[in-house]
Structure formats: structure tokens, C-alpha cells
Amino acid sequence: MAVLKIEGLDKRYHEADKYAVKDISFSVQEGEILALVGESGSGKTTLLRLIAGLEHPDAGYIELSGDKIVEGHYSLRPNKRKIGLVFQDYALFPHLNILDNVKFGISGPKAERIQKAKEAIALVGLNESDQKYPHQLSGGQQQRVALARAIAPNPKILLMDEPFSNLDAMLKDQVREEIRQIIKKSGVTAIFVTHDTRDALSTADRIAILHRGYLQQIDHPRSLYDTPINPYVANFFGKVNEILAEPVEDGFFTTFGLIKDTRATEFTGKVRIIFRPENADVCPNPQQKLIGNLLKVAYFGDHQMVKIADGKGQFINIKTNNKRLFNGSEYLCFSVDQYEIHPI
Amino acid sequence: MKIEKRKIYWWNSWSWTSIAILLLVSIPLLTIVFNLFTKPGESWSHLYKNLLAGYFLETFLLLLGVAFFTFVLGVGTAWIVTNFNFPGRKYFEWLLILPLSFPGYIMAYTYVGVLDFTGPLQSFLRNTLQISLDGGALDIMNMPGAIFILSITLFPYVFLISRASFLQQSRTYQEAAAILGKDRWQTFFKVALPLARPAIAGGVALACMEVLNDYGVVKYFGVNTFTTGIFRAWFSLGDATSAIYLAAILLVFVFIILYLESWQRGGKRYSSEVTINRPLLRVDTSLPIKLTFSLIMTVIFLVSFGIPFLQILNWTSMTYEAILSSDFVYLVLRSFGLALISGVVIVIVSIILLYTLRLNPFYKLKYIVKISTLGYAIPGAVIAVGIMIPFLWLDKWLIGLFESRTQLFFTGTLFVMTYAYVVRFLAVGYNPIESGFQKVGIQVNEAGRLLGAGSLKTLWKVDLPLIKSSMISAVLLVFVDVLKELPLTLILRPFNFHTLATKAFDLATNEMIAESANAALVIILTGIFPIIFLNRLIRKREF
Numbered sequence: 001m002a003v004l005k006i007e008g009l010d011k012r013y014h015e016a017d018k019y020a021v022k023d024i025s026f027s028v029q030e031g032e033i034l035a036l037v038g039e040s041g042s043g044k045t046t047l048l049r050l051i052a053g054l055e056h057p058d059a060g061y062i063e064l065s066g067d068k069i070v071e072g073h074y075s076l077r078p079n080k081r082k083i084g085l086v087f088q089d090y091a092l093f094p095h096l097n098i099l100d101n102v103k104f105g106i107s108g109p110k111a112e113r114i115q116k117a118k119e120a121i122a123l124v125g126l127n128e129s130d131q132k133y134p135h136q137l138s139g140g141q142q143q144r145v146a147l148a149r150a151i152a153p154n155p156k157i158l159l160m161d162e163p164f165s166n167l168d169a170m171l172k173d174q175v176r177e178e179i180r181q182i183i184k185k186s187g188v189t190a191i192f193v194t195h196d197t198r199d200a201l202s203t204a205d206r207i208a209i210l211h212r213g214y215l216q217q218i219d220h221p222r223s224l225y226d227t228p229i230n231p232y233v234a235n236f237f238g239k240v241n242e243i244l245a246e247p248v249e250d251g252f253f254t255t256f257g258l259i260k261d262t263r264a265t266e267f268t269g270k271v272r273i274i275f276r277p278e279n280a281d282v283c284p285n286p287q288q289k290l291i292g293n294l295l296k297v298a299y300f301g302d303h304q305m306v307k308i309a310d311g312k313g314q315f316i317n318i319k320t321n322n323k324r325l326f327n328g329s330e331y332l333c334f335s336v337d338q339y340e341i342h343p344i
Numbered sequence: 345m346k347i348e349k350r351k352i353y354w355w356n357s358w359s360w361t362s363i364a365i366l367l368l369v370s371i372p373l374l375t376i377v378f379n380l381f382t383k384p385g386e387s388w389s390h391l392y393k394n395l396l397a398g399y400f401l402e403t404f405l406l407l408l409g410v411a412f413f414t415f416v417l418g419v420g421t422a423w424i425v426t427n428f429n430f431p432g433r434k435y436f437e438w439l440l441i442l443p444l445s446f447p448g449y450i451m452a453y454t455y456v457g458v459l460d461f462t463g464p465l466q467s468f469l470r471n472t473l474q475i476s477l478d479g480g481a482l483d484i485m486n487m488p489g490a491i492f493i494l495s496i497t498l499f500p501y502v503f504l505i506s507r508a509s510f511l512q513q514s515r516t517y518q519e520a521a522a523i524l525g526k527d528r529w530q531t532f533f534k535v536a537l538p539l540a541r542p543a544i545a546g547g548v549a550l551a552c553m554e555v556l557n558d559y560g561v562v563k564y565f566g567v568n569t570f571t572t573g574i575f576r577a578w579f580s581l582g583d584a585t586s587a588i589y590l591a592a593i594l595l596v597f598v599f600i601i602l603y604l605e606s607w608q609r610g611g612k613r614y615s616s617e618v619t620i621n622r623p624l625l626r627v628d629t630s631l632p633i634k635l636t637f638s639l640i641m642t643v644i645f646l647v648s649f650g651i652p653f654l655q656i657l658n659w660t661s662m663t664y665e666a667i668l669s670s671d672f673v674y675l676v677l678r679s680f681g682l683a684l685i686s687g688v689v690i691v692i693v694s695i696i697l698l699y700t701l702r703l704n705p706f707y708k709l710k711y712i713v714k715i716s717t718l719g720y721a722i723p724g725a726v727i728a729v730g731i732m733i734p735f736l737w738l739d740k741w742l743i744g745l746f747e748s749r750t751q752l753f754f755t756g757t758l759f760v761m762t763y764a765y766v767v768r769f770l771a772v773g774y775n776p777i778e779s780g781f782q783k784v785g786i787q788v789n790e791a792g793r794l795l796g797a798g799s800l801k802t803l804w805k806v807d808l809p810l811i812k813s814s815m816i817s818a819v820l821l822v823f824v825d826v827l828k829e830l831p832l833t834l835i836l837r838p839f840n841f842h843t844l845a846t847k848a849f850d851l852a853t854n855e856m857i858a859e860s861a862n863a864a865l866v867i868i869l870t871g872i873f874p875i876i877f878l879n880r881l882i883r884k885r886e887f
Contacts, residue, residue: 054790079793079802091787095809104805105795153796 002027002063003189004051004157009060011046020046022213024060028157028189033180034218035204036193037236043213044193048159051191052085053078065156084150084188086160090142092134098145099130105153120152121145124182139166140175147179151186158183160192164199176203197237201225209233230344234274241280241316245273245343252343255310257290261338271343277319279340282306288335292316297326308332358799362700362713365693369716369767372730376595379588379733387583391590395573399590402487403569403597406562407552409491410498414551417495418502419544421644423532426510429626430637436645437507438876443648444500445871447828447845449560450864452493453852454652455484456564457659464655485565493561496648498551505547509540528627542609549605556597557723559831560849570594571831574725578835584733591726598721656868659861667862676866679843682758683826686765687819690773693766694818697774698781699807702789703799717771724768724832731764732835756838764832769825773818780814781807820874827867 009024021043028034036044049055051062053075061071064083069076084105093101103117121130124144134142143163150158167175180203183190194200200207201221208218209232217224217233228234231242245252247267251260254273292308295315299322306318306326318334326332421440425433443451457463459482466482469475484492513536521531537544559571570590577587628634697713719727735754742753754760784807792802808815830845837846844863851860 052790052794054794077793077798078790079796079798081794082796083794085791085794087787087791089785089787091785091791093788093791093806093810104792104797107796149791149795 001030003030003032003065004028004191005063006051007061007063009047009050009062010058011043011050011055012058019043019213021050021057021210024210024215026208026215026218028191030189031187033183033190033192033203033205035200035207036191036210037195037197037200037207038210039195041212042210044195044210045161046213047210048085048161048191048193051157052083052159053081082153082156084153084155084158086143086146086150086158086163088161088163088165090134090146092142092145092149094134097131097133098126098137101134101145102130102149102152105149107153117148117152120148123151123186124148140171143167143175144178144182147182151182151188155188158188158190160190162194163192164194164196172199179203201237209236226340227342228274231272231274234276234342238276239317240274240276243273243310243314243316245271247271247343252341254290255312255314256292256308256316256334258288259290259336259338259341260288261341261343263343267343274342274344275336275340277305277317280316280318280334280336282318282320282324282332282334288338290334290336292332292334294326294330294332306332308334356703356799358696358700358703359709362697362709365697366712366716368763369719369770371734372727372764372767373595373718373722375730375733376588376592376726379585380592382585384585384589387577387581388586388589391573391577391586395568398568399570399573399593402567403556403594405487406490406494406567406569407555407597409488410494410555411548411552413491413495414499414502415544415548417499417644418547419506419537419540421499421641422503422507422510423536424637424641426507427528427532427626428634428637429628430634430641432638432641433626436641439645439649440503440641441500441875442645442653442872443497444875445824445868446497446649446652447560447830447864447867448494448497448554448558449564449830449845449849449852450656450860450867451497451652452490452561452564453857453860454655454864455489455493457857458651458655459484464658487565487567490561490565490567493565494551494555494558498554499648501550501554502544502547505550506540506544509543510536513539545605545608549601552601553598553721553723556594556601557725557831559725559834564853570597571723571725574729575831575835578729584729587729588733591723591729594723594726598723602721653868656861656865659858660865663858664862667859672862675842675844675847675863679827679845679866680823682762682765682843683823684819686762686769686826687773687822689762689766690770690822691777691815691818693770694774694777695803695808695815698778699799699803702781702786702807717774719767720769720771722768724764724829725835727764727768728832728835731760731767735760756836758838758841761833761836761838764836765822765826765829768829768832769822772825773822776814776818776821777811780811783814784810817874817877820877824871824874827870 005027007025010022011020012018013020024043024047036047038044046055050057050070053069056075057070062069064081067076069081093104096104098121099114099117102120103113106113106116108116118127118130121127124147126141126144126148129137129141134145137145143166147160147163150160163179164172164176176199192199192203204221206218206220207224209216209224211232217229219227224233225237228237228240231240234240234242243254243256245254245259247253247264247269248258249265250262251258251264252267252271252273253259259273292310294306295309296307298305298307301322303322304320304324306320307315308318309315421436424430425437425440446454459465483489517535517539518531521535526534556569556571558569559575561567562569562572563575570593573590574587574594577583577590697716701710701713732755736752739752739755788806788810789802792806793799797805827843828845829843830849833843833846834849837843842850844867848860848863848867851857851863
């Protein structure tokens with residue numbers, strides 16, 4: 001069942017400005033962890049704030065557990081939404097101790113509230129520190145308190161704004177896994193915002209890519225990596241090659257030669273072919289003989305990167321094994337794995 | 345789950361309360377503007393023919409003189425204090441702010457007393473040095489005297505602001521200028537002064553606003569400005585419409601100064617691009633120069649605070665036995681009570697306005713709310729007239745409604761006075777609360793609301809505990825300003841009602857200067873406390 005459903009969301013901060021988010025639609029299933037990924041200014045934090053009710057959209061609606069919480073000029077106030085949010089800087093209340101921070105959002109009789117707060121604190125593994133104040137904790141501990149505070153009232157959905165950005169690289173891998181475990185253990189549906197694709201790939205069940213306010217693609221990590229719908233998405237997860245081609249009867253005709261592909265008949269006009277460096281190799285393949293001019297070889301220890309030119313201004317990079325030796329300049333024969341190319 | 349959707353997202357009880365507050369606060373201004381379209385009173389032609397040119401000229405001269413001297417005194421002392429080491433430097437940093445605790449009118453009659461034929465200076469010259477001055481030699485009850493008095497009481501504004509600005513300038517700029525071959529004086533004129541210009545102009549503008557607001561000094565010294573004109577039209581000629589016309593012209597002066605101030609800032613950036621903000625390095629100069637600096641500072645301090653303060657102490661010691669009675673205690677309590685109530689109301693109003701902005705990410709609202717703080721730029725006499733007229737009208741209507749009563753409901757009540765103080769001093773309390781909220785940040789509030797607490801509960805449990813110190817300083821600053829306030833109080837006070845300020849002014853203008861010193865001393869001493877507090881706030885920004 002979809003916990004959250006978003007349809008046609010637009011938001012501009014000032015009338016003269018560009019859209020911060022434009023025509024965003026997607027839904028999140030129960031128990032799922034969704035990552036919103038994009039560069040700074042892509043609208044990912046705005047989207048999070050719209051869901052939380054801290055901003056109001058210009059158009060579109062948001063549905064939470066089947067109820068429309070935002071539509072037109074109407075909006076359910078943030079305090080009625082039952083949404084948990086972990087702020088980037090945690091926003092712990094500096095004047096309250098850890099127990100009171102976590103207790104803040106829980107309703108019910110006092111004993112019950114304390115009980116629930118202690119459970120949440122135990123879930124994040126900070127039982128020893130519940131009488132301390134936020135400034136007495138390390139950054140990672142503060143984050144776990146913020147997480148406990150957001151989860152404790154049993155929110156319908158948990159939002160996290162750049163949860164890993166304040167952690168140093170050494171801690172990051174460990175914290176990513178811890179947080180994923182905590183979220184999965186509590187069973188809460190979660191959306192987190194990040195600019196780091198590694199966070200998204202390793203933590204999320206699905207990933208939504210935003211670029212300049214538009215949703216580019218939303219899918220499982222593997223599908224995004226393997227079948228990106230456009231060069232931007234493809235580039236997001238590492239280097240890609242992009243070459244122009246013309247569809248002919250039995251494949252795509254490029255300046256490097258013909259790439260055989262039966263899908264070519266589905267296309268007309270100029271086509272862009274996208275493939276990753278690891279999906280091509282210099283070992284000649286009898287099926288496909290592409291030829292280019294060797295420009296540069298970069299040695300990386302466990303592999304080599306070969307740059308090949310077509311002589312007409314297009315380049316591609318190919319990842320190859322570390323054993324092969326190349327001499328200065330030569331014509332090079334290479335092939336592309338035809339199941340790994342993406343004509344767009 | 346039933347959801348409550350009948351709401352335009354920014355329209356809630358906070359926004360309509362804020363709009364109501366904004367309307368109430370802008371009543372005096374609106375009154376003045378609307379009444380401009382009515383026919384002027386019968387004395388207007390007399391005013392226009394005989395007095396208006398004089399009001400213009402004297403107001404303008406006074407502004408020009410005070411602007412010049414506050415600039416020289418304020419910037420000069422700030423530069424010396426921030427750039428050089430000399431004996432007593434640390435003390436002068438706050439001693440030079442003390443004149444702010446002296447209301448201009450108290451400074452005025454204190455100096456008249458100091459320079460009087462029977463005063464300490466002439467007595468000393470006559471009795472010890474056998475020098476006798478002829479009558480007019482030390483007469484300061486004229487235009488230059490008014491410029492002198494207002495300059496020494498107002499220069500600390502410029503001193504404070506330019507000192508803060510100099511302190512914020514990174515040492516890197518100094519070093520860059522030095523490496524490029526500029527000496528210290530060239531650096532001052534070519535780098536430090538231009539960088540501090542917007543701040544300094546802000547300080548001078550503030551001093552000019554105070555000049556336009558002043559009634560006590562110009563009245564006592566017989567200088568005819570627009571403020572005295574308003575009083576004369578209102579009290580002597582009984583012509584409310586002419587008072588409004590004069591108030592409107594005075595407003596034009598205010599807006600010109602406000603405009604010039606924002607225009608000079610232009611679109612330029614003056615904030616530091618240098619991220620490592622090392623504090624200025626103070627220079628050790630030769631001993632004679634150091635001592636000269638100490639001497640200059642001592643003289644400025646003595647003239648602007650030390651001598652008049654000693655005079656006040658002296659008068660108080662002479663008269664306190666006669667003055668200190670239960671009446672005086674009541675006077676003090678009454679003034680304190682009024683000032684405290686105004687401070688608390690202003691803090692509450694500021695919190696409502698600022699919290700509305702915090703809750704509603706609706707950017708146009710920010711500019712509308714800013715209007716409410718305009719009152720601080722508007723002279724007290726203008727606000728008083730702008731408030732008096734609608735309330736007189738309201739009273740007339742109410743008397744018509746209940747024919748049996750002939751008493752005025754509002755006019756001349758403490759309610760109207762407090763209302764006027766709120767309009768006039770809202771900015772004084774608003775600014776510390778605003779920076780308090782800014783320091784706390786919006787996120788804790790958002791966190792509170794997302795955790796299910798309503799806006800009021802979040803305010804109470806999260807925001808207010810975190811801005812407690814800002815609230816205290818806001819009350820304190822308003823308290824002192826209300827205590828000093830004269831022109832507005834003189835117009836709006838209930839019959840025979842006195843505050844410390846009006847009592848001191850009343851006694852002084854009735855040739856009981858020595859007796860007036862008791863009330864003056866209370867005002868000055870209460871004023872000193874927050875000044876030291878204010879100075880600590882600025883010092884904290886140093887590093």
C-alpha cells in the first residue's frame with residue numbers, strides 16, 4: 001500500500017524565480033526506504049519540506065495514508081501530519097536533555113511517554129546517556145538522538161535531510177548500516193535526501209533522481225545503474241560514454257562503426273547511445289568490430305582506462321584489464337556489450 | 345482520520361493578530377497622512393507667513409551641526425580606541441558610551457547650571473583666579489549651545505556603531521594596505537573609513553532622528569524647530585490641524601534621512617569576504633602620543649559625562665532632603681511601572697509579529713511587518729499628535745453615545761500613553777527579539793511542530809526558553825527609553841500626572857534646577873545599567 005502519494009507538485013519561492021520543484025509525482029510503499037538524490041539546488045530539500053508541511057506547494061497534491069493533506073490552498077498543519085523529520089543539523093532542543101527531547105513528540109500518560117521514549121533511546125543504543133544534554137554528545141550520537149526523537153511518536157513516514165553529510169568518511173559506512181538497521185527494525189517508511197550516490201545505492205530500496213526541480217527517474221538502485229533513462233541519470237552513477245548514432249536496419253551506425261542491435265528499428269532520426277566504460281572492451285569481438293584511434297592510456301593498478309577517438313570529435317572511454325600493453329598510438333579495435341547499451 | 349483542511353495555508357490566528365497589531369501601530373501615521381487632506385486650521389496662515397521659514401532653517405542648522413560633530417567625535421574616538429594602545433583604553437571603551445544615559449534636556453539644564461554666573465566654573469574663575477566674565481560669554485542657551493548639548497549626548501551612537509564596524513574589519517585589510525605602501529592614516533582614510541561608511545552613516549542618521557525627536561533641549565534653549573512648533577500649535581494656539589501639518593513636514597524630514605541612509609548603502613557589499621577574521625592589531629605608539637590620546641579621551645569623557653554627572657550629584661546632595669519624600673518614591677514607582685509595562689507589552693507584540701513570520705514562509709509578510717518598527721524613526725511629538733486625534737474623536741463619539749457622561753474615556757489616560765510608547769519604541773524591543781530568534785534558528789521550531797506540538801505549544805516550550813535572554817534585554821532597553829521619554833509624555837500624560845522625565849523637566853524650566861537633579865539622577869543611573877550591558881554584547885562580537 002502506498003503510504004505517501006505525490007501528484008504534480010510545483011513550488012517556486014518567488015514569483016520571478018525558477019521552479020524549485022516542478023511537476024513531481026511519485027509514491028512510496030509501506031516499509032520502503034526511498035532516497036532523493038540530486039546536486040545542491042536540485043529541489044530535493046524543498047520536496048522534503050513540502051512533504052513535512054514546512055512549505056506550501058503552488059500546485060499538486062500530497063496524500064498520506066490515503067488522506068489528502070495538501071491540495072490547493074488547503075494544507076494540514078505540520079503538527080497534525082504525524083511525520084517524523086531528522087534535520088540535517090539535527091535541531092535537538094538545546095535546553096532539554098536527551099530523554100525530554102525524545103519524549104517531546106510522544107502523547108499519552110506520563111509513565112507511558114517515558115516508557116516509549118526510553119524504548120526509542122534503547123533502539124538507537126544510547127540508554128546510558130538519556131540524562132545528558134545535546135551539547136555533551138558527539139555528532140554521531142546527536143544524530144541518533146534526532147532519529148530516536150523522530151521515530152518515537154510512531155510517524156507514518158520518516159524524513160531525513162542529508163543524514164550522512166555531517167559525518168566523517170571513516171564513520172559514514174558504519175553509520176549508514178546502523179541507520180538502515182534501525183529504520184528496518186522499527187518498520188517505518190522512510191525518505192532521505194542525499195547528494196552522495198553511494199549513500200543512496202547502499203541504503204535505499206528505491207532511488208529518485210532530481211535535477212533542476214524535475215524528477216528524472218525513480219527506480220531500484222540496480223535498474224537505475226543499468227538502465228538509466230537519460231545521460232544525466234547515467235552520469236550520476238559514474239562515468240558513461242555517450243555517442244551519436246543513426247539507426248539502420250540491423251543496428252546503430254556510429255562514427256566508430258556499426259553496433260548490432262535489433263532495437264534499432266524502434267528508432268528514427270539521430271540517437272544517442274550510452275554505455276559504461278566497463279561494458280566495452282578492446283578485445284575484438286567477431287560480432288562487432290568498432291575502430292578508433294588510441295589517444296591515451298591511464299593506468300590505475302587494477303585496471304586501465306583507454307581513451308579512443310573517432311577522428312571526428314567524439315571520444316569514448318573503455319575500462320580494460322591491467323595486463324595488456326599498448327604502444328604509443330595505434331588504431332584500436334573494440335567492442336561493446338550489446339545488452340548493456342542504452343539508445344535514447 | 346478526519347483532516348482539517350479549511351485553511352488557506354498562511355491564514356491563521358497568528359497572521360490576523362499580526363495584521364491587527366500592524367493596523368493599530370500604524371494609526372498615528374495614517375492619521376497624519378489623512379488629515380493632510382483636510383483644510384488647515386485658522387492659525388496656519390499666521391504660522392506659514394511668520395514661523396515656517398524659521399522652523400525650516402533652525403531645524404536644518406541643528407541637524408547639520410549635530411551630524412557634523414557627532415561624526416567627528418564618534419568616528420575619531422572609535423578609531424583611536426580600536427587602533428591604538430594607550431593608558432586607560434579599556435575603560436574609555438565603555439566610559440564613552442555613558443553620555444547615552446543622559447537625556448538631552450537634562451544635559452542642557454545641567455550645563456546651564458555649570459556655566460551659570462553662580463555655577464562652579466564662573467565661581468572658581470572669579471574667586472580663585474580673580475577673572476570676571478561678562479554676562480554673555482558663557483551663554484549656551486542658543487543654537488550653538490543646542491548643537492553642543494545634542495552632539496555630546498548623541499555622539500556615542502556613532503562611536504558605538506563605528507567601533508563595532510572597525511572591530512569587524514579584518515586585520516587582513518590593514519596588512520594588505522600596509523604591504524601596498526600605505527601608512528596608518530592613509531589606511532584609515534582609504535580603507536577603514538570607506539568600509540565603515542554604511543555603519544557610520546547609520547549611526548549619524550540615528551543621531552539625526554534623535555535631534556528631530558528632541559523637544560526638551562530646543563525648548564529650553566529657545567531654538568525654534570518643528571517639534572517646538574508642534575507644541576506651540578497644539579498647546580498655545582490650540583490648533584490641532586496646524587500641529588498635524590507641522591508633524592507632516594517633520595515626517596518628510598524623517599523620510600529624507602531614512603532614504604539618504606538606505607541610498608548611501610546602495611547595492612554594494614561591504615561585508616567581509618575574508619573568512620579568517622583576525623582581530624585588529626592595536627599599535628603601540630610613542631609615550632607622548634599615548635598620553636595625548638589619554639588626555640583627549642579624558643576631556644571628551646569629562647565634558648560629555650563626568651562634569652555634568654558631578655553637577656547632578658552635587659545638586660542632589662544639596663536638595664535630596666527636601667525632595668525625598670513618599671511623593672518622590674511614588675513618582676519613581678509610577679515611572680518604573682509605566683516603563684516596565686510598556687517593555688513587557690512591546691516584547692509580547694514583537695514576539696507575536698516575529699513568530700508569525702517564523703510560522704508563515706510568506707516572504708512579502710516580512711516587509712509588511714518591518715513597517716511596524718518605523719515608529720522609532722518618528723518623533724515623539726508626531727506620534728503623540730497622531731494618537732491624540734483619533735482618540736479625541738472616539739471620545740466625542742462615545743460621549744454622544746452615552747449622553748449622561750461627560751468624562752473622556754481614553755484621552756489623557758495611561759492606556760493611551762502606553763499605547764503611544766508601544767508605537768514609538770516597538771523597534772527597540774523588536775530588534776533584540778529578532779536577533780534572538782535568528783540565533784536560535786528556525787529548525788528547532790519546525791522540529792517541535794513536526795513532533796505534534798501546536799504552534800503555541802512550540803513557542804512556549806521551545807522558542808521562548810531559548811530566547812529568554814533576548815527578551816530580558818528587550819524589556820531593559822525599552823524600559824530605559826520610556827523612562828527618558830519627554831515630548832510624547834508631555835502631550836499625552838493625564839492631567840497632573842508626572843513621570844521622572846516630565847518632573848525633572850518641569851522643575852528645571854521653573855528655575856528649580858537643583859531640585860530637578862534628583863529625578864534626573866534616577867533616570868541616568870537606570871540608563872547606565874543597560875549601557876554597560878549593551879557594550880558587553882558588542883564586545884562579544886569582537887572575536
